[in-house]
Amino acid sequence: MSKWREGRDSMGDDESQKQKNKKRKQVFPYGNYKSYYGYRIGQDLDEDPRLKVLRKEWFEDKECLDIGCNNGIITIQIAQKFGCRSILGIDIDSDRVKDAYWNLKKNVRLKTTGNKPVKAPKLQDKEQADDSGNSVTTLSNVDTKEISQEHPSSELVDLFKVVSFKQENFVQSWHPPGKQFDTILCLSVTKWIHLNWGDDGLITLFAEIWKLLRPGGIFVLEPQPWKSYESNRNVSETTAANYHNILIRPAEFQEILLDKIGFRTVEDITSGLTGSKTGFNRPILVFRK
C-alpha cells in the first residue's frame, strides 16, 4: 500500500472514529430520540402493536392531540387507520417536528396515485358544499388496502388537512382556554416529563390534559415503569437531581388521575397488547373525563 493510501486510510479512520464518538455522545434528555421507531418497532412488524389495541371510536371524526409525537409516525398512522377529523402532534424538539413533517410528506407522496378526485370524505363533503373546489388525494398501495377496509374510498381524506405538528414544551406552555380536544394521547412521555420537571411537571401535565379535554373526552396514557427511570436518570444534571426528589411513582398515576385530577373512569387495555419489543411492555390506560 502506498504512503498516500496509508495516510488517507488512517485519516478516514480518524474521521469515522470522530463520527462514532459524536454519535455515542449524542444525548436525548427528553426521550427525543432520532430513530425511536427503528428500535421500538423493529423491521418485522407491519404496524406498531399499540395501534391494535386502540379503538376506532376514540378517534374517528374526532379532534385529537398527541403529546410527545417524536417523528410523527404513530400520529400519522392513527390519523390514517382511524380517520381522525384532525390530529395535532406536539414535541419539545423542533428537529423531531421537522422529521414529523418530512414523514407526513413522504406518506402522502407514497399514497398518492395521482390527482384524480375521489368522491367525498366527510371533510370533503363539507368543502364541496362550501364550493371550495379542493381536489381529493387518492391513496394507494398496501396501507391503503388496510385503510380502505376500514374507511371506504369515499372516506379517504387529504392527510395534510388532518395531520399537523407543532414544537411545544407541553408543561411550560400556556394553552388558550378556547381550544379543546376529544382525545389526547400521551405515549411513553411521562418518564421524560417527570425526570425533567419533577412531580410538579407531572401534575401540570395531567391537569393541563384534563383542561384541554372536552367532557366525555378520552385520555390514552402509556406510562413508563419506575424501574426504567433509573437507566435515564443521568441524561442531564437536571434529571439526576429530579430523580432523587421524585415522590410520585407511576403505579400511583391511575389513582391521581381519578381521585385528584377528576377523570371519571379508567380502562386498562394492556392485555390486548402483543408483539411489543422487550423493554417496551408498558401498560396502556384509557381515562374518560
Ligand SMILES: C[S@@+](CC[C@H](N)C(=O)[O-])C[C@H]1O[C@@H](n2cnc3c(N)ncnc32)[C@H](O)[C@@H]1O
Ligand atoms: C420516547 S418518545 C415517545 C414518542 C411517541 N409518543 C411514542 O410513544 O411512540 C418521547 C417524546 O416526548 C417528547 N417530549 C418530552 N418532553 C416533552 C414536553 N415537555 N413537551 C413535548 N414533548 C415532549 C420527546 O421529545 C420525545 O419525542
